[in-house]
Amino acid sequence: MRDVGIVSFAQSNALREVRNEVEILLPVVKEAVKQSGLARTEIDFTCSGSSDFLQGQPFAFVMALDGVGAWPPIKESHVEMDGAWALYEAWVKIQTGEVESALIYSFGKTSPGDLAEVLALQLDPYCVTQLWPDADSVAGIQARLYLSRARKSERDLAEVAARSRRDARANPHAVAKGDFDVEKLLAEPYRTSPLRDHDCPTNSDGATAMVIAAGDLARELAKRPVWIRGIDHRIDPPALGVRDLTRAPSAQIAASKAGVGRDKIDFAELDAPYSHQELILCEALGLRPDVRINPSGGSLCTRALFSCGLNRIGDAFARIASGDGDRAVAHATQGHCLQQNLVCVLEGE
Amino acid sequence: MSDDRAPIKSITTPVRLEYDFTAGQAATLFLRGLAQKKIIGARTGPGQPVLVPPRGADPRTSELAQEAVEVSDKGTVVTYSVIRVPSENIKFDLPYVCVNVLLDGAAIGFFHVLQNCPLDKVRIGMRVRAKWVSDDKLAPTVASIEYFEPIDEPDVPYEQIKENT
Amino acid sequence: MANLCGVIGIGQTKYDAKRIDVSMPGLLREAALRALEDAQLTFADIDAVVIGKAPDMFEGVMLPENYLADAIGATGKPLLRVHTAGSVGGSTANVAISLIQAGLHERVLTIGWEKQSESNAMWGLSLSPPFSVAVVAGAGGYFAPLIHAYIERSGAPEDTGIRTALKDRQNALKNPYAHLQIPDIDFDKIANSPMLWDPIRYLESCPSSDGACAMVLATEKLAERAPTPPAWVHAMAMRSEPNQFPGRDAVNPAAGRKAAADLYKQGRISNPRKEIDCAEIYVPFSWFEAMWMENLGFAPENEGWKMVYEGATALDGDLPVNMSGGVLSSNAIGASGMIRYAEAAMQVRGQAGEHQVDGARKTLGHAYGGGSQYFSMCLFGKDKP
Numbered sequence: 001m002r003d004v005g006i007v008s009f010a011q012s013n014a015l016r017e018v019r020n021e022v023e024i025l026l027p028v029v030k031e032a033v034k035q036s037g038l039a040r041t042e043i044d045f046t047c048s049g050s051s052d053f054l055q056g057q058p059f060a061f062v063m064a065l066d067g068v069g070a071w072p073p074i075k076e077s078h079v080e081m082d083g084a085w086a087l088y089e090a091w092v093k094i095q096t097g098e099v100e101s102a103l104i105y106s107f108g109k110t111s112p113g114d115l116a117e118v119l120a121l122q123l124d125p126y127c128v129t130q131l132w133p134d135a136d137s138v139a140g141i142q143a144r145l146y147l148s149r150a151r152k153s154e155r156d157l158a159e160v161a162a163r164s165r166r167d168a169r170a171n172p173h174a175v176a177k178g179d180f181d182v183e184k185l186l187a188e189p190y191r192t193s194p195l196r197d198h199d200c201p202t203n204s205d206g207a208t209a210m211v212i213a214a215g216d217l218a219r220e221l222a223k224r225p226v227w228i229r230g231i232d233h234r235i236d237p238p239a240l241g242v243r244d245l246t247r248a249p250s251a252q253i254a255a256s257k258a259g260v261g262r263d264k265i266d267f268a269e270l271d272a273p274y275s276h277q278e279l280i281l282c283e284a285l286g287l288r289p290d291v292r293i294n295p296s297g298g299s300l301c302t303r304a305l306f307s308c309g310l311n312r313i314g315d316a317f318a319r320i321a322s323g324d325g326d327r328a329v330a331h332a333t334q335g336h337c338l339q340q341n342l343v344c345v346l347e348g349e
Numbered sequence: 350m351s352d353d354r355a356p357i358k359s360i361t362t363p364v365r366l367e368y369d370f371t372a373g374q375a376a377t378l379f380l381r382g383l384a385q386k387k388i389i390g391a392r393t394g395p396g397q398p399v400l401v402p403p404r405g406a407d408p409r410t411s412e413l414a415q416e417a418v419e420v421s422d423k424g425t426v427v428t429y430s431v432i433r434v435p436s437e438n439i440k441f442d443l444p445y446v447c448v449n450v451l452l453d454g455a456a457i458g459f460f461h462v463l464q465n466c467p468l469d470k471v472r473i474g475m476r477v478r479a480k481w482v483s484d485d486k487l488a489p490t491v492a493s494i495e496y497f498e499p500i501d502e503p504d505v506p507y508e509q510i511k512e513n514t
Numbered sequence: 515m516a517n518l519c520g521v522i523g524i525g526q527t528k529y530d531a532k533r534i535d536v537s538m539p540g541l542l543r544e545a546a547l548r549a550l551e552d553a554q555l556t557f558a559d560i561d562a563v564v565i566g567k568a569p570d571m572f573e574g575v576m577l578p579e580n581y582l583a584d585a586i587g588a589t590g591k592p593l594l595r596v597h598t599a600g601s602v603g604g605s606t607a608n609v610a611i612s613l614i615q616a617g618l619h620e621r622v623l624t625i626g627w628e629k630q631s632e633s634n635a636m637w638g639l640s641l642s643p644p645f646s647v648a649v650v651a652g653a654g655g656y657f658a659p660l661i662h663a664y665i666e667r668s669g670a671p672e673d674t675g676i677r678t679a680l681k682d683r684q685n686a687l688k689n690p691y692a693h694l695q696i697p698d699i700d701f702d703k704i705a706n707s708p709m710l711w712d713p714i715r716y717l718e719s720c721p722s723s724d725g726a727c728a729m730v731l732a733t734e735k736l737a738e739r740a741p742t743p744p745a746w747v748h749a750m751a752m753r754s755e756p757n758q759f760p761g762r763d764a765v766n767p768a769a770g771r772k773a774a775a776d777l778y779k780q781g782r783i784s785n786p787r788k789e790i791d792c793a794e795i796y797v798p799f800s801w802f803e804a805m806w807m808e809n810l811g812f813a814p815e816n817e818g819w820k821m822v823y824e825g826a827t828a829l830d831g832d833l834p835v836n837m838s839g840g841v842l843s844s845n846a847i848g849a850s851g852m853i854r855y856a857e858a859a860m861q862v863r864g865q866a867g868e869h870q871v872d873g874a875r876k877t878l879g880h881a882y883g884g885g886s887q888y889f890s891m892c893l894f895g896k897d898k899p
Contacts, residue, residue, distance in 0.1 A: 001617075020373025022405035026413060040411070046754075052597075053576040056368030058569035058638050059599050062884050065756050066404050069411040073769035076754040076888075077605055080570070080577060080597035089594065089609060095616035096516045112368040121364065121576040126537065129575075130362050235593045237584040253590060335580040340593065358534055364574050398760040408756030428666075430658030431712035439649070444712075447649045449659055456760035460649050473666055507666065512761055 004094050005218030005225030006210060006321075006346070008035035009314035013173045013206035013302050016111045021055070025107050025207045026067035032209035033069075033103065037221040040069040043211065044099035046076040047090040049083035049106040051306050053121060056113050068105060075099065082106065083208055083310030084233075084271075084332030084342045090212060091231055100214045107207040108306035115203055115305070122336065124239065135336065136200050138240070140192040142337045143276040146246040147194060150279065154194050157275040158185040161198035161300060164275075168297025171315075176202040176301040198300075201273035206304030208311045225349050226320045229327075230258035233342035240337065251284040251331065251341035258329075258343045260285055265345075266325035267292040269312040271332045273299045280338060285329060295319060309333065313344060320348040375403035378417050380489035386481050388494075390420050390455050398456030420454035422479035422494075425505045427451045427458050427513045429471055441496075446471050450497055451513050458513060464496040474510065476502035516615035518898065520737025520744030521859040523553030523730030529693035529844035532631040533724035538578060539585030542627055545726035546586055549623070553730040554741045557587025560730070561619035565627070566596040566606025567848030568883075571638040572630040586625065600796065600883025601752075602626065603727065603851025604890030607879075608750050610731055611892070615747075620733050626852030627726035635722045635847065654719055654799060656885065658711035661801045664765045665713070668804075670819035672713070675800035676704045677822050679718040679842060682797070685829060686839025688868035693723040693844040718800035718842075725846035727853045734898075745859035748876070748893040749780035757885030764886055770809040773889040777878075778811070781893040786878075787812045790893075792834040792861055792871045793878040794854040798841045803827060807835075810880065829869065837861070837869040851881025855892050862896040 010031035017024055033040050046068065052060045061078045070076065079085045083106025090102035116134030123129050123138075147153065162182050168174035180198065188196045212218075218225040234250035234257075236243050243249070255261070268291055272278035278293060278300075287293070294300075296315040299308045309332025316330040327347045334340040372380060375391060379402045382389030391403030393412040400407060400414055407414045429448040439445075441462055448471075449458035463477065477497040487493050525548025527533065533541055550556060563586055565579045575581060579595045582588075596606040603626035610624035630638075639653050649655070664670065683699045686692035696703070699717075707717035737744040753773040755762075774786075783789045795810070797803045807818035812833060821827055827835035836842070838857040841850050858879035860866045875896040882889050 018371045018373070020371060020376065020405060023373050023375070023413070026406050026411060029411070051577070052569045052571060053366075056366065056370065058571045058641055059884065061597070062599065062757065062887075063404070065754065065887075066408040067406040067411050070754055070756050071409040071759065073753040073755040073767075073772050075752055077596065077609065077752065078598050080595045085594060089612075092609075092612050092616050092618065095618065096612050098516060098612075098615075112370055113366055117366055118576065121570075121574065122580060124581055125362065125573075125575045125578075126360060130360075233592050234590055235580070235583045235588055237589050238581045239584075242584075250590065335577070339580055339583075362574070400760075404758075408759040409761075428659035428663045430655065430662060431709070432655055432658075433708065433712070434652055434655065434710050436652070447655060447659070457758050457762075462649055473662070511667075 002095055003215040003227055004091055004212055005222065005227045006212050006317040007218055007222040007225060008032045008211045009317050010035065011173050011206065011208045011311055011314060013175055013204050013304055015175050015204055017109060017205035021064055021107050021109060022067040025064055025105060028207045029068045029105055029209045032211050036211035038101060038211065043101045043103045044075060045090055045093050045102040046074050047086040047102060047104050048078050049081050049086040049306055049310065050108065051080055053118055054108055054110065054113065054305055064107060082306050082332050082334055084313055087210065087310060087313065088231060088233060088342060091228060094214050100217050102212050103209065104310065105207065105209040106307040106310050108304040109205040110203040110305050111205050136195060137192045138336050139274045140195045142245040143194050143274065146276050146280055149246040152279060155182065155186060156279065157199050158182045160275040160278050161185060164294055164297050164300045167295050168301040171296050174297040174301045175204045177297060195274065199275040201299055201303035202301050204302055204304045206307050208307045208314055210310065210314055224321050226317045227347050227349065229345040229347045231344040232257035235340040238339060245337050246280065248280050248284040248338040248341060251281055251338060251343060254341050254343040255285040258345050260329055260343065260345055263327060265291050265329055266327055267295055268329040269294055269296060269298065269316040271299050271309045271312045273303050275300060277338055281331060285343065309342065316346050320346055373405060374415060375405040379403050383491065383493040384487050384489040386487060388420050388422050388452060390418050392416050392418055399454055400457055401452055401455040401459050420452045423500065424450040424452035424477060425510055426473060426475045426477055427510050428473055431468055444468065448497060450477055451510060461494065462496045465498040474504040474507055476500050476504065517617050518734040519611050519614040519747040520732050520734065521729050522732045522737050522740035522744045523549040523555065524856045524860055525549030525552060525728045526691045526853065526856065527725045528691050529723040529725035529846055531721065531723065533629065538629050539582055541629055541724065542582060542586050542625055542726050545728040546623060546625055549728035549730050552742065555730060560587055560621050560623045562592040562613055562622050563588040564594045564596065564606055564610040564622060564624045566602040566852065567626065567628055568597065568599060568602055569638055572628055572633050572635050572847065574633040598883055598888045600847060601851050601881040601888040601890045602883065603849050603853060604855060604879065604881030605752055607729065607852050607855045607892065608752055608890050611747050611750055614731050614733055620736055622731045623728060624731065625726055625728040626849040628846035628848035629724045630722055630847060631724050654711040654714050657799055658714050660765050661713060664801065664805055667765065668816040668819060670804060674804050674819045674822050675713065675718050676701060678803040679704050679800040681828050682836050682840045682842040685837055685869055686843035689838045692839040694721050714799050720798040720841045720845035723844050723846040725844060725849050727849045727856050729856055742863055745862045745894040746898050748895045748899040749777050750892040751776040752890040754888050757887045765805060766809050766815065767886050769887060770882065770889045773891055774810045777891050777893055786810065787833060789876060790833065790878050791874040791876050792837060793880065794836055794838060794857040795880040796841055796851060796854060796882050797836060798845060800842065803835060834871050837866060837871060851890060854881055855879035859894045862894050
């Protein structure tokens with residue numbers, strides 16, 4: 001396998017944007033390209049992730065093309081998935097030897113639609129969607145099962161939430177942040193038991209962009225290239241009653257293939273939109289208790305759907321690049337209840 | 350246990366999703382202009398091509414195109430088609446003509462409908478002008494322009510607009 | 515550096531206006547199981563799955579591949595979902611091919627599909643971006659003005675489109691999977707069919723179809739041992755450009771020309787017209803055949819229509835195009851691009867039955883999408899490159 005390194009990353013996140021998608025994306029892409037040291041036309045491949053139903057627009061990704069430098073014509077592709085999978089496609093392209101560098105971007109505006117209703121369309125269309133289960137309630141079912149199986153408590157969940165928000169204070173891009181007292185959090189009413197507001201994601205509007213490059217090029221471009229030592233993704237069956245919702249087998253397989261267990265991990269950025277899912281993932285990824293989780297605040301604090309997975313990977317890159325850690329796990333998820341998971345291991349030079 | 354009923358072949362699930370779109374700066378410029386009977390385009394800077402409607406960026410350079418420039422509501426038809434397919438979005442009687450109009454001052458075509466022109470007189474190069482709704486109906490919406498109609502000006506030779514077709 | 519990739523299994527569903535006899539999983543499995551059978555494999559032999567389709571509004575299910583994961587044998591495996599508008603069938607195959615070329619997997623299943631009768635494709639295609647004018651209904655309304663521009667430039671005779679439509683519809687009669695099969699089709703029937711978006715008539719337009727197309731891709735070593743000789747991937751290319759900007763040529767887009775040039779360079783083709791035996795290209799409205807002949811470098815600029823007139827693109831011509839009946843005969847939007855690739859691959863494997871071009875050794879599969887702005891293409895060969 002060729003060495004592939006992340007050389008730059010940029011993001012934009014807000015609770016609600018008045019700018020449209022192109023306007024949000026353009027400066028983020030520009031920033032990532034600028035930081036990379038490559039001219040836009042020198043980047044061989046472009047790949048993005050986004051969702052039509054999230055945006056309320058068929059072909060939503062087409063309008064984004066205006067803002068990302070598609071003239072003269074570019075080698076470009078798009079996945080109807082989180083940008084993390086666009087990163088995967090770009091990484092594969094470099095492995096084929098066809099390209100040496102790639103620009104990856106994603107955007108997600110959760111504010112236009114009613115996310116609870118939109119995500120109900122991501123269930124079994126014959127037997128489940130018609131019940132219009134909202135995403136939080138579906139996650140709540142998983143949370144209830146997990147607390148029971150793992151003998152964890154709502155306090156454990158509140159602690160994840162409080163810690164995330166506290167850490168997010170140091171992250172200028174995080175949307176939810178602050179000092180929250182666990183007792184006070186536990187005194188709040190349920191949103192959908194056993195989940196309270198703080199256990200649920202802070203849905204936001206945002207965009208992310210990243211530039212990756214093969215071996216020698218990455219070394220030329222970055223003072224400290226952050227290598228993608230391993231990257232893999234897997235999916236579990238969809239039906240909520242078919243699998244053990246308290247575990248994430250696909251995350252476990254992906255982690256193993258990505259080489260998570262091979263060496264010491266300093267921190268992990270996990271795309272866990274619900275507090276209990278962080279605990280499920282830590283178990284699935286085999287992360288030891290001394291590994292710092294989501295120093296950025298994670299997807300609990302900032303979740304521009306379809307961009308947040310790539311955001312976690314980017315946050316991990318930025319931390320290593322700045323010298324705060326050498327080896328990290330970054331994760332992205334898709335589908336209800338951690339159905340599909342991507343895991344990568346990043347290591348600074 | 351046997352079931353004599355006919356098997357279920359399909360189910361109908363009505364779906365209704367409401368989205369609250371934000372216009373963004375580019376569309377806002379444009380829509381506010383329409384409320385004032387103006388067609389506003391945008392460019393990245395002086396001397397640069399004016400894009401109508403504004404889209405936020407100039408696609409050739411991906412630079413932010415936010416400088417507002419008013420263009421004429423007169424223009425040249427650079428291509429067209431006679432439409433005979435109904436759609437619930439469209440209120441015009443069939444057949445109607447859709448046109449791509451290069452408004453004077455703009456660098457890209459503006460898609461709209463042509464009315465008050467016999468079908469056999471529609472041609473590339475003809476001159477047209479926007480027909481606005483009555484003043485009391487003007488609003489920040491594209492519906493402020495009802496349609497385009499021919500005006501009495503000489504056709505523009507194909508050679509001059511070839512690049513825009 | 516790229517590993518060689520071979521197509522060792524191909525499967526298609528019968529395309530139809532409404533495949534009410536199958537659910538979504540049923541539709542995909544019909545194609546997937548046929549492809550696996552062709553390769554004499556089962557789902558268990560597949561290492562990764564790449565799915566492609568067009569906007570989810572066409573089925574009313576968001577990210578349906580998440581729902582379909584176990585139906586198509588993807589449990590515990592990597593699953594990717596590609597969406598590049600109309601070209602998606604092609605770009606999906608491109609991504610799947612990359613997985614083999616990168617040496618990541620030994621056998622990849624790729625499926626392009628659409629069950630657009632579940633929702634309403636016409637509505638889905640007519641949703642205009644917010645704050646803009648809903649001027650036309652359907653893709654034909656968007657493309658008709660471009661065709662007018664082509665006619666103006668090239669001086670092509672008015673019935674050029676009818677001739678292409680006639681050829682494709684006659685070819686469809688030789689393809690058991692095709693959706694539209696009109697046994698008594700002739701020139702007049704097409705010429706007299708209702709005009710939809712001038713100059714596109716009803717019988718010059720693609721239908722709206724449900725369907726899926728699947729391919730099994732394998733590494734060189736496994737492809738060599740496959741039960742039917744593989745179609746070797748000689749080259750693949752893709753390019754995109756924005757859909758509207760000053761000076762844009764939307765009739766003969768640069769992205770298409772550049773993708774073709776890239777493809778020919780990789781495939782060491784210096785004279786495409788001579789060296790390529792036949793092609794499956796994305797023609798949703800008849801006139802696009804003439805236009806794409808130019809865009810793909812088979813004919814000089816403004817002369818693509820001559821190839822149609824000369825009969826060059828007929829099944830017995832010197833460069834048969836859309837032997838399967840093409841998109842004009844079956845258009846499950848998410849599948850159409852992959853059907854082009856699959857049909858092109860079938861030709862070099864000698865699997866095309868009644869619409870087989872004798873001795874086809876090098877074939878082209880092509881797809882485009884959006885405002886003629888996304889292009890994917892692939893070159894298949896009977897022999898290794």
